[in-house]
Amino acid sequence: RPVEIPWLRKLEGAPATFVKTAVRMDTKRPYSHLVLIAMDMRQLDLGMVGGTITPASSYGTPGVGMIPREARKINRLVATFNGGFKTAHGAFGMQVSDKVILPAMPDLATIGVQEDGQVRMGAWNNSMTIPEGLDSFRQNLPPLIADGKLNPTGKRKWGGTANELDDIHTTRSGVCMRGKSTLIYVWGDDTSADAIGNGMLAAGCEFGMHLDMNPTHTGWSFYKAS
Numbered sequence: 339r340p341v342e343i344p345w346l347r348k349l350e351g352a353p354a355t356f357v358k359t360a361v362r363m364d365t366k367r368p369y370s371h372l373v374l375i376a377m378d379m380r381q382l383d384l385g386m387v388g389g390t391i392t393p394a395s396s397y398g399t400p401g402v403g404m405i406p407r408e409a410r411k412i413n414r415l416v417a418t419f420n421g422g423f424k425t426a427h428g429a430f431g432m433q434v435s436d437k438v439i440l441p442a443m444p445d446l447a448t449i450g451v452q453e454d455g456q457v458r459m460g461a462w463n464n465s466m467t468i469p470e471g472l473d474s475f476r477q478n479l480p481p482l483i484a485d486g487k488l489n490p491t492g493k494r495k496w497g498g499t500a501n502e503l504d505d506i507h508t509t510r511s512g513v514c515m516r517g518k519s520t521l522i523y524v525w526g527d528d529t530s531a532d533a534i535g536n537g538m539l540a541a542g543c544e545f546g547m548h549l550d551m552n553p554t555h556t557g558w559s560f561y562k563a564s
Contacts, residue, residue: 341375345562347416355381355416361540363533367507372526372537375558377417379519384449384457385411386421386432386474388439393432394425395439401432405563412563419523419558420511420550422478423497430477433468442466443477445491447547449513450475459515459545460484482512482535483546489535496531497551506530511556514538514546523558 340354348355357376364370388401395401405415422430431442442448444464451457451474461481468475480491497506512524512534524537524546531548538546550556 341560343560346560347414347562349381352381353378361537363536363540364529367528370507370526370528370533372524372529372533374537374541375523375525376516376541377521377523379457379521382416383414383455384451384521386434386451386476388432388434392424392426393430393440396429396441397438399437399439401434401439415561415563417558417560419513420556421476422549423551427497428479430479431462432476433472434474436473438468442468442475445480446477447479447481447545448475448477449547457515457521459513459547478550479548481545482531482548483514483538483543486539486544488532488539496548508551509553509556510534510551511549512538512546513549514541514543516541516543525556525558527553 339358341356341358355378359374360371362368362371387405390400390403429440430446432439442462444462446462448462449459450472453471453473462477480493484490507528507530509527510529514522516522522541522543524534526534535546
């Protein structure tokens with residue numbers, strides 16, 4: 339269903355900016371469901387903000403931990419969602435507005451924003467060199483889905499000491515890309531990494547990454563700031 343909140347900013351005459359649905363992917367746990375929020379990136383810009391403590395910067399350049407207050411950004415703020423693991427649980431790369439917080443790591447799932455505003459997702463290459471024109475990026479674990487395949491690298495531990503992809507059930511989140519202009523945030527409680535990935539595949543995503551997990555570290559909020 340389209341997200342219709344009276345105070346939520348929208349472009350007049352444009353289709354719904356956000357579409358929300360829920361799916362049940364785990365036949366063993368019919369009480370558990372995933373929430374998917376699709377974002378029309380033809381109407382939106384994606385911004386990234388690092389925390390003041392984590393990610394812990396390798397370069398002495400920590401994040402500001404606040405939504406930017408510049409008028410051109412705050413007047414367009416409509417939603418926020420969580421990022422990846424704390425540095426203590428994986429020193430995955432991050433850069434915000436050309437400022438490197440943590441260096442990129444090879445082969446990890448990455449979401450990036452180019453200087454022209456285009457959002458890109460994919461596995462990082464085998465170099466730590468940041469491509470020209472990439473304004474911001476965040477990494478977290480290997481790809482959860484890639485080229486229509488769940489867990490293409492065969493990773494068995496997804497935020498815990500599990501031996502299997504389906505072992506640890508808790509609150510989890512992820513983000514995936516469908517086509518060139520639809521970004522989808524996925525959230526579920528009492529769920530597994532494979533259920534999140536299968537939800538992404540069911541939504542038609544070509545590439546997806548696991549974000550943070552556990553109740554206090556995950557979430558989505560709609561905003562109207564002034």
